[in-house]
Amino acid sequence: MTSRTVTIDGNDAAAHVAYKTNEVIAIYPITPSSPMGESADAWAAHDDKNIWGMTPLVRELQSEGGAAGTVHGSLQTGALTTTFTASQGLLLMIPNMFKIAGEQTSTVFHIAARSIATHALSIFGDHSDVMAARSTGWGMLFANSIQEVMDFALISQATTLEARVPFLHVFDGFRTSHEVMKIRELSDEEIRAMIDDQLVQAHRRRALTPDHPVMRGTAQNPDVFFQSRERANSLYTETPAIVGRVMDKFAALTGRQYRLFDYVGAPDAERVIVMMGSGCETAEETVTALCARGEKVGLLKVRLYRPFSVDSFIAALPASVRTIAVLDRTKEPGGAGEPLYQDVVTAISEACQKPDRQGGQAALAHARASDTPPRIIGGRYGLGSKEFTPAMAKSVFDEMTKPAPKNHFSVGITDDLTFTSLDVDPNFNTEPEGQVRALFWGLGADGTVSANKNSIKIIGEETPNYAQGYFVYDSKKAGAMTVSHLRFGPEPIKSTYLIQRASFIAVHQFDFLNRYQVLDAAEDGATLLLNSPYDANEVWANLPRPVQETIIAKRIKVHTINAYAVAKENQLGNRTNTIMQTCFFAISGVLPREEAITKIKESIRKTYGKRGEPVVRQNFAAVDAALAHLHEVTIPAEASSTTDLPPAVSAAAPEFVQHVTAEMIAGRGDLLPVSAFPLDGTYPVGTAQWEKRNIAQEVPVWEPDLCIECGKCMLVCPHATIRAKVCHQSEFENAPAGFKTMPAKWRELPDQLYTIQVAVEDCTGCQLCVEVCPAKDKSNVSRKALNMHAQLPLRDSERVNWEYFLTLPEINRNGDLTFGSVKNVQLLQPLFEFSGACSGCGETPYIKLMTQLFGDRTIIANATGCSSIYGGNLPTTPYTINREGRGPAWSNSLFEDNAEFGLGMRMALDHQGAYARSLVERMRKLVGDSLADGLLNRDEGTITAKRELVSELRAKLSGRMEPEARDLLSVADSLVKKSVWIVGGDGWAYDIGYGGLDHVMASGQDVNILVLDTEVYSNTGGQASKATPLGAVAKFASGGKPTAKKDLGMGAMRYGNVYVAQIAMGANDTHTVKAFLEAEAHSGPSLIIAYSQCIAHGIDMAKGMHQQKLAVDSGHWPLYRFDPKLANEGKNPFQLDSHDPKIPLQDYIYTEGRYRMLRQSDPEAAKFLLKQAQESVDHRWRQYTQMAEMKP
């Protein structure tokens, strides 16, 4: 049978088989499994066929729960059905999984195993999700490598049809799902040969049909439920044998033999590790190395984890084993041990109790002879994708040699509190000779990862070499750093860990030399490729001293190119990927240079061909130009530089930031011990200010002579890096030279000075501020009050200015100024700053505005998504405090429950408030009538005044020992109004969280809901949501979304008591401010739906506010407010705040890539959908107009 080699990642390997062997696929995006659904959807859109010559039906649901329900229904109706998920997604499927298993239904779910959110969310890999599902009655087959993912996808599919036990096909999130590897693809013929059509037909015969009706899903009473539950025992008993037979059949077909438990290592091993998942590959590499040294060690890979076959397990263990270490990639706090450990203990225990049991005899020979069973220890490794290296595997083997080895240990971390961790020898290494190991340090924006994925494909598919690629990303969305780990060589690659000894290192950003230990992994004689702004003869002098010393000590050969200059000359902007890729091939020697260049060009044509000849030509030119500009650097004998690496954070940072956060920023988080971390996931706020990322090439510079002090620039700034203050002249007496001011133009603030300051080290250079700036030089309209200038020359002086700016007093919230206009509001301190959001993000300006207005009394419930990542992903977070120490308190529960989470906060606050008021009343005598009246009066006075009363109360109660007094102290703060903000994206509000959102709106409670509507799942990479507009292209809607965007606001308005506003600050910023103020003031639920431009729109992000305006001008995004208060006043509560559409819809949508790409790929469909979309806009506009004109 013919099969070909392909260079793909684990997700595609699983999806390939899943697609070929299923008829219905229900999907929902969740990291790291989303690409499986995306591939399946793309193949279906392309009309690719399954092995029965049909295109599977692929449908996105509103949640994983929905996907599981759809799968269940489809299975019950006889279709071969699958889904893909991970983490919380799998948890949402569990209720259906119990049903599907209980009904003995054949199906396979493909799982990119990921951590479950506990003290924190982690998108990374471990087995805590699948371990939470182990009681569902599903089989579980663990694949350890990309090849095994493809193979086990098929083996599990073939098995489930015969066994009638549903299967989870599990592989490690990221390490396997995202690792790119050269593997052998299963051909249609091979897949066909493994799937028995008679079993498929039997599956169909079990389907529900009115032609032969049956009932399934009855309710049962105590008399029969238990027996029924035991009825299917035999299926579970028989399943391991079926898996074994299927594996044998597979081996006969492909030559790749797997067993339920695969043992590797010394036949007479005394120490054996038992584990499953990608760590097995590393452990195997370690075992091979240790055995070569004569050590008696081995590894037992658990393939079939459920049903756990005790007999097969015992049979697979070498008889010589004396100590077993079971490694679990999960944690079960409070358990007698982690799950796999417990299974192994049980298996050995049972085998010992029945020593004559077939299969157990040989393995336990030693045990019987000595009358002692093998010693079993268990430990945890690799949680949240923590690295698992050969050194760690060796440390486990070493531990087993000790007379009293640690049990319930951890490996890979330093546990300095409960001392569970094993010591690891950092110098132990098993990376083989004859392998090219290349590390690439780049930016997301410079295309480093794309180039490397391309290089792997070239080497994997065009040479006999094996190839592996793994990519590490930081958690920022703007200016993100990437590190690519590429291995090539003639032998199969089993190293499922980051490169530790690199023969080639490329640094695509010169600045990284000052920030990271980029040469730590360089081996002796390695090659370093630098993208440098300096000529070859100037580079050396510009390297920091530690880098120079390392280069000399490790005899590193250095090559340099000014890739940005070459890119610019070839109209490639900042895209240096092709140039650096060419240089890599030119000097790494992986391929002969000429051959490599030919392959790169072929690959460029393949990659970019569809995008048009001009792009292909530009890249060809870049390839040719790269070679001409690549130079070797002469290395002197001694280091000459006097510059050292700067500290990660300022010396002024708080202690926690100095000792913990800074280490994470510097890339040394792995070295932090357990004791460094908080007990319960509670972190200090205001840490983003210490991470000076300097990612902007250009930053805005203020020209006071033109400024009209409108505040628009600050309003739209996504990262709060441009701010204004108004202070008395005297405040500026000590201003640094060059600090700019101008007279303040406020009637209420006479004789004061106004200043705008940019935090140039935090700015991302998005240009939104410059774009919205309305003030132009009358003699030169290209000069505005804000203009972009190179950051580097300004960095030092503006750092000083910024620090000085921060010392200036903040505006007095209780002074003469009211805060109802953009101009005034922008004098308020933002309590959300320097987030990791994308450059030009459309969401963050709304959050920032909310914190300016209400931040000091706000609790935020944040749905999982972009806003929880840029809002709460370590190392640094953007929510901060004012000088009084107040600011937003923030938390994230889940994706699906955010509205309910916020409601819970409200209820707690309300109850505490009620209790506090009750206590005040009860203690009126002690508190005093005047103070008690003030505290109990809900309407009068400002927040500040109320806080002063609470301070007075605290003073009075201080030192009092009465229980009620102490209780009152604990809830006294709840006497001051607290604002609950429920924040999330459209994926949450329109889809997965809609049920809860609807219920919370119906509750009548005083919560504020802010929906940051990007009209797509932004955080997981642009999948369609019910907010996606008709005709827009998104993942899962590649043919253009055929249905209209859900009118979320209309649904909310129907409740009558919900304040609803639809806003777009780029179209009307005053309206935006007004809506926030009204929403917060409304005593019931309020809903703000905020248009948020997004990188997933395919726009120039600098023009984001203009896009908002076009959206409103075209009628796509009408601005309105629905204020129940007006109805109470006898007025129409609905106010349509935007004018009649000024431009046809197409004048807006075809300025955005998400619509244009359909017009380009399928003009007829685009035309059809445009017509429908315009009609939809017209219809909604008429509807809104009628509503606005209605008499109350």
Next chain:
Amino acid sequence: MSLTTNYLGLVLRNPIVASSSPLSHSMDSIRRLEDAGASAVVMYSLFEEQITFESSYVDHYLRSGTNSFAEALSFFPEMDQYNVGPDEYLNLIRRAKESVDIPVIGSLNGVSAGGWINYAGLIEDAGADALELNVYYVPTNLDLAGQEVENIYVEMLRSVKKSVTIPLAMKLSPYFSSLGNIAKRLVDEGANGLVLFNRFYQPDLDLETLQVAPRLVLSNSNELRLPLRWVAILYGRLLADLAITTGVHTSEDVLKGLMAGAKVTMMASELLQNGVRRIKEILGEIESWMEEREYASVAQMIGSMSQQHCAEPAAFERANYMKTLDSYRPVN
């Protein structure tokens, strides 16, 4: 009576050709032009900048933000095709050739000698009967001498001429120091026809936003004068067909164009403003005019009032300028 004329070696049933405009954007519209009486259609222009822009745009939004963030390695599905090349344009030519009987003339617009010139061959392969090369160049470089600008035109023509065998017409702007000389150089280089003149869309200034805004202004009959003069001057002195393409709105305009020496007159603004039915009306008027004055054929009148043939050759030179000024009477 014969309205037949020859242009670029093509026999046309009358001298009114639909000029390059949005009217040739769809098959329906091309059919309507034929039905209305157009004797040939010059397709809308395939723009070099458009191809480059679309290609870069697609590339930009497909790669923007990709492979930067672990949860979102891309933001768009990969489509089977993006139609960023000339495929749509070529398909339209192909379909037009299958559906209409009148000649279809391709139009290529650009300024650089890049790969886009290859599209000329593709336009020929698609079945175009001839090709109009529209070199739209605004020489903003103050160091660029007039001669160098002219060389760009000549070089462009030379490159395209090498890649096609169908007749080639060059559409020119009037902004040359010596229009006659560049016209001659182009004809010497192989241009089968000259189309006078292309209309430079001039930028406008928006006083509200203080931005430069492009604005399309349709032509009127007054603009006929400039090409009329130059056609009259060039007629009979170059071995190439002449066409007038600016300011042709009425039957009088057509007749004047022919008499000045144009083999065909091309219309766009009039048809965009008042509909393609205007062709039929104008043709009717021309026939009446010819009948009344006993013209037997259009061929009779072509060049009849060119500089070579008119009674006062100086009228096309400076003397005409003086006469025009002299004839002006201020309003009291």
